Amino acid sequence: MAMGERDDRSYFDKPHDDSVTPADLKVKLSEQRLYIDWKDGARSEFALAELRRVCPCATCRTERESQGANPLRILRADPTGVRVVSAQLVGTYAIQFQWSDGHNTGIFDFRFLRHLHQAAEPKGVESRGQGAPGAGGAGGHPPTP
Numbered sequence: 166m167a168m169g170e171r172d173d174r175s176y177f178d179k180p181h182d183d184s185v186t187p188a189d190l191k192v193k194l195s196e197q198r199l200y201i202d203w204k205d206g207a208r209s210e211f212a213l214a215e216l217r218r219v220c221p222c223a224t225c226r227t228e229r230e231s232q233g234a235n236p237l238r239i240l241r242a243d244p245t246g247v248r249v250v251s252a253q254l255v256g257t258y259a260i261q262f263q264w265s266d267g268h269n270t271g272i273f274d275f276r277f278l279r280h281l282h283q284a285a286e287p288k289g290v291e292s293r294g295q296g297a298p299g300a301g302g303a304g305g306h307p308p309t310p
C-alpha cells in the first residue's frame with residue numbers, strides 16, 4: 166500500500182505505458198548502437214557492447230554474480246570483438262540480439278532498457294545546485310558596481 170517504498174524494482178510493476186513503448190527502434194550494426202525513440206518523447210541511445218555487459222539472460226547473470234564473489238575473471242570472449250550481427254523483436258515488449266559469438270539468449274525488455282536509460286541519464290556537467298541561482302555565491306568575486 167505504501168507507494169514509493171522501494172523504487173528500484175518499480176519498473177517491473179508498471180503497466181505498459183508510453184514511457185516503455187518504443188515509437189521507433191533502430192539497431193545500427195555499423196555503429197553497434199541501439200537507438201530508441203520512446204512514445205513519451207524521450208530518446209535513448211545504447212552501445213550494444215554495453216548492453217552485452219548487462220545482458221539479463223541467466224548465463225550472463227550467473228557469470229556476473231560469480232565474478233562478484235571471485236576476483237578471478239575468466240573472459241570467455243574478447244568483449245571488444247563481440248558484435249551484434251542481428252536483432253529481432255520479441256513480441257511487443259522486448260528486443261533480442263544475435264551476437265557474433267553465438268550468444269542469443271538475452272532478451273532486453275523495453276522496461277529494462279528504459280530503466281537503463283534513466284540510470285545513465287546524468288550526463289550533464291552542471292552541478293545540482295543549478296536550480297538556485299545566486300544562492301551561496303559563485304566564487305567570491307563580488308559583482309562590480
Ligand SMILES: [Zn+2]
Nearest residue numbers: 220222225271
Ligand atoms: Zn546473456
